[in-house]
Amino acid sequence: MKFLIAALAFVFAFAASDARAGSFSDIGERLKLSGWVEGIHSVGMHAPNEPVTSRAKLRLNLEGDFDWIYGWISADVEKNWKIESETGADLHEFWLEYVGDGWDIRVGRQTIIWGRADGVQITDIICPPDYTESITRDLDEIRMPVDAAKFRLLGSTVDTELIWIPVFRSAELPSGDNPWAVSSSWPSSLDVHQEDVDEPDISLEDSELALRVSAYFSGFDISGSVFHGWDDMAAYHRKVVSGGGTTEVYISPKHHRLTVLGLDFARPWSDFVFRGEAACYLGRYFSTKVLDGGVLKRDAVKWLGGVDWTPGNDWSVTAQIYGQRILDYDKTLSSHRHNVTTTLNISKKLLNQTLVLSSMLYFNLNDLDSFYRAKADYEISDGFHVILGADLFGGSRDGDYGQYQNNSQLWLKTKYSF
Secondary structure: HHHHHHHHHHHHHHHHHHHOOOOOOHHHHEEEEEEEEEEEEEOOOOOOOOOOOOEEEEEEEEEEEEOOOOOOOOEEEEEOOOHHHOOOOOOOOOOEEEEEOEEEEEEEOOOOOOOOOOOOOOOOOOOOOOOOOOOOOOOHHEOOEEEEEEEEEEEEOOOEEEEOOOOOOOEEOOOOOOOOOOOOOOOEEEEEEOOOOOOOOOOOOOHHHHHEEEEEEEEEEEEEEEEEEOOOOOOEEEEEEEOOOOEEEEEEEEEEEEEEEEEEEEEOOOEEEEEEEEEEEEEEEEEOOOEEOEEEEEEEOOOOOOEEEEEEEEEEEEEEEEEEEEEOOOOEEEOEEEEEEOOOOOOEEEEEOEEEEEEEEEOOOOOOEEEEEEEEEEEEEEEEEEEEEEEEEEEEOOOOHHHHHOOOOOEEEEEEEE
């Protein structure tokens, strides 16, 4: 990636010097600066009503179209008053793209989106998730770009996409003093040791490969995919050592190889669009209730069915049901054999489409817990938005959503895009 950054810098510098050799107007034609700045602050809905989210962020995008090649760089600067580890500056994306006759290639850190789901990742597995603030961020913020080379063959009805990822990137989970971190409680009789995460090396042998073929017909789109790489989530292996009147537990997080076979489709009809996805995860590790060992290797199937309805008058409704089924199920597994969640998203545009009211609900049918987000997004002027929202977590505290009941919050965000 150091080579890519240097190449990007060279290309942009070359374009700028070339523009200076011509006229200042050429600079504006070849290079374009854009971005956004936002600030968000919340108030907790449970005593002592401390803020759960408080941060300001700036993103700058620089793109250059140099006829023979296209380049993109985006960088983030963030100040986070609740999660200190998020404070700082880093490169978000940086890539070069060449477009040929019926094909293109993009090399560098990039965001790659697969699938048809709304706010859910089924076959959309190329970019690992960032759950630093659980699922309260937009999915565009949850996806983390990967260092990859993407080659596409573009046909009239069929596109083929081949991806090579030489550098593994794991999912981000909340930890430390992060208000979204969930602590594990161990009996006082156990001496627990947490070891470093075992991650894949940067090598040809440990790189990841993905292939996707998409077909577009009259009124029907379908895609098939295969991914062979590493699980973004580490499996927590445990080893128990007893002796001398003490019991020690050694926790060894490790990422494992897996293969994912995916299929998705979309079918419009009248005011509706019907969507579906399915992915078979071969060789995934799941946690167990057994202290010694801690994990079991099993295959699993994730699936989703959804419908989008646009009845007119600026209304939009999206309903989904999705789940996961673990094959060859063992009763010692911590996860349900079949876990099912439903979502419902309703939005309405008002005031000449400057005000958008929306309501999004996630409800898990196994644990009977939920996450509900309501927000009002008002565009005061071009590019300037004021957004008022509420995040409500409820239900069983054993569920993925219910465990965050104390993090229910009211929040205010301002965002300016330029």
